[in-house]
Amino acid sequence: MSMAASSPQTADRETGVTGSVSLQGLTKSFGEFTAVRDLDLHVAPGEFLSMLGPSGSGKTTVLRIIAGFEEATAGRVLLSGKDVTRTPPHARDVNTVFQDYALFPHMSIADNVGYGLRVKGAGKAERAAQVTEALGRVRLDHVADRLPHQLSGGQRQRIALARALILRPQVLLLDEPLGALDKQLREQMQIELKQIQREVGITFIFVTHDQEEALTLSDRVAVFNNGRIEQIGSAREVYENPQTEFVARFLGLSNLIAGDLAAELTGEARTMSIRPERVRMQASDAPLGDGEVGLLGTISEIVYTGPATRFLVASDAGVDVIAEQPNSHRPGGTAPRRGDRVRVSWDPSNAASLP
Incomplete structure (x- = not known):
């Protein structure tokens, strides 16, 4: 994107529209x-x-x-x-x-x-x-x-x-x-x-x-x-x-998947940026969804923020991945714990590809 990207409104830079x-x-x-x-x-x-x-x-x-x-x-x-x-x-x-x-x-x-x-x-x-x-x-x-x-x-x-x-x-x-x-x-x-x-x-x-x-x-x-x-x-x-x-x-939390691992997952050797709320976390034996890529790993940290819970997953590939889940469930019940084996996955179309 150009560093001097135009605004969504059109205005002549030299004619002097008031307030430009x-x-x-x-x-x-x-x-x-x-x-x-x-x-x-x-x-x-x-x-x-x-x-x-x-x-x-x-x-x-x-x-x-x-x-x-x-x-x-x-x-x-x-x-x-x-x-x-x-x-x-x-x-x-x-x-x-x-x-x-x-x-x-x-x-x-x-x-x-x-x-x-x-x-x-x-x-x-x-x-x-x-x-x-x-x-x-x-x-x-x-x-x-x-x-x-x-x-x-x-x-x-x-x-x-x-x-x-x-x-x-x-x-x-x-x-x-x-x-x-x-x-x-x-x-x-x-x-x-x-x-x-x-x-x-x-x-x-x-x-x-x-x-x-x-x-x-x-x-x-x-x-x-x-x-x-x-x-x-x-x-x-x-x-x-x-x-x-x-x-x-x-600008917010982001998971960066470097070129070599990104190439292994998607075939494209460019760093991927995937936001935590776009990462799905399931049991380690759960299958990938259609079109998804993913990594196996272990939950190393859990952070409760009120509206959501963030899970830091140490993947077997050596990359830490943050998954964020909204706390939309009723209080109580069984929740993931540190040390649990899980699979984190995402749809590559939800990831930004960085130069």
């Missing part, structure tokens, strides 16, 4: 260290794009270059077709939401949300009307008179979002904004964030290292590694059809 972002040959170096390497990326108007990758992969640096907080060493940044590569942050029609919220502690929630409008010279009546609308959008109009310390983490995050959206930027940049929230609240905020993005129709570019978060929120996911985009596509595309070993390993 184009990065062309973007490079950023800090001394001898190159954080971003010759990167091309186009984000369509109204798209929700997540930049996903481990720490140090370049995703936050790219976000800061789009915002204007960092200056590119080489390449161009186009916003709605206009070259803003050397434009200062305050002159770019983008807004940024950070992980730490950055709310003014001495100001009421209403004053925090309306601060940007006040700086731009909006009248008191206009500010009040827009603040009410913005707080209603994030379902927090009842906290307008409170101070930030009187709100929960999730509420403060929504206030930061309302403050950014009230200025109606062409593009909203979000730098791991949910990272400080606990798991349950983070999952709730993911749903709310996607709903808000659909309602306002603004282009969202979201930085995260959380794979589940990226898959949940995004129209497309760009997987970063060592300053480059390893793969870009819809959540389903990058998860089910990883194009590199890095993407297969980083």
